[in-house]
Amino acid sequence: MSDSPLRHLHYSDVENAYDRPDRIGRLTGTIRSLDGPDAVVAGTGDTTSPGVLPLVTEGRQALDFYEGVGTAVETFGNHDFDFGPDATRDVVADSPQTWVSANAWDADGGRFAADEGVVPRTVVEREGVRVGFVGVTAPETGDLNPMATDVDFSDPVAAAREQVAALREEGVDYVVVLSHLGTPDEELAVELDVDVVLGGHLHAETRERVAGTLIVRPGVNGGIVHEVTLDGGEPTVERHAVDEGPMADDVADALRDRMAAAGLDEVVATVDEPIERTEATVFRGESRIGNFVADAYRWVADADVGLQNSGGIREGEPLDGDVTVADLMSVVPFEEDVIVGELTGRELLTLLRQSSGAVVSFGQADWWHGHVSGIELVWDHATDELVEARVGGDPVDLDATYTVATTDYLFHSEQEFPLLDDEHRGERFYTQYDVLVDYAREVGIDAEIEGRIVRRSVESA
Template identity: 60%
Template sequence: MPRLLHYSDVENVYDDPVRVGRLAGALRSRNGDDALVCGTGDNTSPGVLALIERGRQALDLFRAVDADVETFGNHDFDFGPEATRSIVAAAPQTWVSANVHESGGERFAAPDVVPHAVREVGGVRIGLFGVTDPATPSLNPMAGELRFSDPYDAAEAAVDELRTAGVDRVVALSHLGGGDDELARRVDVDVILGGHVHAERRERVADTLLLRPGANGHAIFEVTFETDGPIDVERHETADAPVADDVVSALRGRVDAAGLDETVARVDRPLDRSDATVFGGECRIGNLVADAYRWSLDADVGLQNSGGIRDGPPLSGAVSVADLVSVIPFEERVVRAELTGAELQRVFRESAAAVVDFGEPGWWHGHFSGAEIRWDDGAAELLDARVGGDPVDPDRRYTVATSAYVLHSDHEFPTLQERHRCGEGDIQFEVLAEYAREFGIDAAVEGRIRRVSGAETSTSASSE
């Protein structure tokens, strides 16, 4: 019976060669003539090695597992379309994308990228197509020159062509995240292999099986089916998988060779940077980054978006430049924005997922320096906001130091826009490294963000 091996959102796992070696081992040990290895985006970037290799470090993984089919995630354009084209041309798998186009409207990276493909495995003809979040240009400025058409219209066209070609099963490779539900309702597919949102998922919507293995290579899904009948799914942890030593050897040593091994500080109490901590409210790693931004541009407020802090091992012991790059592995600059107090209050409100409708319910999107806010989760209401200890004056003008991405994107903190820009500093991780050299790393949870519900008065700040 045909099997699909599904992985997604590898992101910065390449920075830990043994971890990516176990991911490769998990996929390789289950691969075979009756299997297709399928990736659903963000498998080339971000990360330290991704910055060094411009995403090409992913080729070591793709070749090691004999990858079959892949679609694009927003981070697969981190180094611009030309770098992505180069990776596609060198990769062993077929890249499918039904809704990514060049600026002139033609299909992106044709003929190397196709809207859909048919593979016959175990006597079953499987049609596969790919779709990517159309908001990618807002999420990733480096994709700004590309065009992303409506993914549902593109999916419908792809499915019609595949059904006409006489396939037995149709599989969507999706980097739509929360858009997978609409895809299931609108398009006749058997399985949606998803990505983009980092939370695992395994459920049915409109009789379609929806899967997401989560981020950072912790797990893969194995899907088994026949021409018709039930579809079986197994989840496999990668932590105990055999290590692909060839992948480890290929990746190990590249960070040191790039000169990023300088120790800039020591951490006695590890700083957790897991998604649960970073998206849960105030945390030490968020405070550290926001403090560095505010210090670097002498701003009233420092702001770091939660999604910009990447999941990975805690910072502990000797902390190198590479460790700090892995926290915020983007070539975005820290910028100074100027806005009114009324606008700043809206920015504070937009820290709540309930306000911006982005990410998972309950996520907290902002980390601040120089400010204290009190928020009612139940009422989705800003109860109090202070800067420098004083209540925010709606008519006063304030400066905010944040990443250039925040001004570009309309998905997080949409109040902050390019028109607010009034200055520019260094690259994010360079700022963080310089701050660590100057002040060390001694971040603490201080009650900057207090999330309450109704009459509750306790904070939801992390105790890590």
């Protein structure tokens, strides 16, 4: 094995950062400042979408960034299919990097986007050092993203194992997995003979060693670049905060031009007290931003209940002062309609129980995954029990029928609120972010904390 140094400049889950041209400018500037002949720029998924600009360009705004940093290798995240497989293929065909995916397949059984250049593994050489890359994507992507249902994702460990073995036979100096799996990265580290897992999908920053393999994830919205160095010994990692980095004006200006051309700067409401939308805000129970979104859904459908999944509210700058169309699109930047479902009281109680992180297959056990309108509930976090639930001030009637307005996504996904399915799907309205815009224009944005969700053992601790 060569003892010459080789550095990886790793980004992932850029997502809503495209709606902040200065952030992308500094992300680009940071990578450029670290780049050199011994460096490989690598991405690990969700780098085209979601966001406002992605909705307008179908993810092609990412090309400005890819070209700006000279990305060498990339793998797919679940959001890279937000506009369907054909749009993904178009981005692959026009981007400078090699896209690497060992477990993504077309419906006919062929490798996804092979004609556009996607490969299951690749080798990059820098300063005489050869590093092999394998890419894998979460197998539940088709369930997480309705637009990805025409792409199949096989077992990532088995798929990666085959490609890693081939790279070792080729005599590469190092093997790196580009992963958009989240916590299953640990299984990759245990099961495979690899030096580093550059990960994504999970939005928490990660720097850890498992079974002698370094696993890193930079978090979400382009805030961090990881510099991972391989020099024949134990891999090392250095964290670089993007907001402290230099600005790449050319890339920032390109994104500003795209936003201006899209006409997304109309002011639709004013907010006096900033409304936060951080992970800590949306996954910890009732929040002002969650109340606003759920209220808008219930309003447009004249439903008994409004429901918004916490993960559908994207992190970003608070809503403050003049709020534009772009600001509201960035809260729930998905081409998903508001749908009304009909549930019995018994089913409604089951739905509320499915808000608890203790029963959801991803995230943290103390997370809360649902924001509501028209409901007041009490949850005992210590016993994971729904203690009380009222609709319109009255206890839930087990035999009554209730209408619930929520996003179409929840009728598709089995990862969150699995009670909602096609049998419960009812009247369709229109795109969720357009509902927010109309509600803001007609009603305003003045959501407050009202005691809709009380988590007793959490809030009393």
